[in-house]
Amino acid sequence: MNLSAETLEKIETTIPKYPEKRSAVMPLLHFVQSEQKYISNEAIEWIAEKLEIEPINVLEVVTFFPYYRQEKLGTVHVRVCRTLSCALMGAYKLGDELEKALDCKMGHTKEDGSVTLEYGECLAACGTGPVVLVDEDLYEKLNQTEAVGPMLEEIKKRAQAGAATE
Numbered sequence: 245m246n247l248s249a250e251t252l253e254k255i256e257t258t259i260p261k262y263p264e265k266r267s268a269v270m271p272l273l274h275f276v277q278s279e280q281k282y283i284s285n286e287a288i289e290w291i292a293e294k295l296e297i298e299p300i301n302v303l304e305v306v307t308f309f310p311y312y313r314q315e316k317l318g319t320v321h322v323r324v325c326r327t328l329s330c331a332l333m334g335a336y337k338l339g340d341e342l343e344k345a346l347d348c349k350m351g352h353t354k355e356d357g358s359v360t361l362e363y364g365e366c367l368a369a370c371g372t373g374p375v376v377l378v379d380e381d382l383y384e385k386l387n388q389t390e391a392v393g394p395m396l397e398e399i400k401k402r403a404q405a406g407a408a409t410e
């Protein structure tokens with residue numbers, strides 16, 4: 245598998261820290277996802293071989309923890325906070341609106357790879373919810389229609405800029 249020398253070194257130094265190789269599955273997944281932005285089937289098989297376990301044992305971990313993603317992250321990463329305050333202030337309605345406006349299913353990446361839309365947990369802006377994180381930029385008070393438009397414009401602009409550089 246194609247990994248940087250730095251990631252490979254981290255993997256090689258991490259495995260011996262565990263009494264049993266198989267216990268290193270989570271850090272290995274973390275290293276691979278940090279570099280490749282998702283966990284591919286190839287990565288699952290590669291990690292399984294490295295740790296002398298079956299691919300299904302790695303897949304079980306990947307599918308159990310929402311942190312691990314099996315789809316490549318889109319050019320623009322959109323996370324809608326759905327923790328209590330934001331949920332009470334309309335996060336799920338906002339999520340439905342964004343699905344339509346971006347033509348992207350919640351929890352997925354668009355087929356063209358331009359946008360990933362997901363629910364996420366508290367972003368520490370509970371008083372100004374519902375909030376959305378677009379890459380690293382926070383958008384607040386999104387139950388006000390006039391606040392959603394500029395955010396959508398920015399998402400589309402970034403998606404187009406990403407497509408233009410590919």
Ligand code: FES
Pocket residue numbers: 325326327328329330331365366367368369370371373375
């Ligand atoms: S609940 Fe959404 S930011 Fe805290």
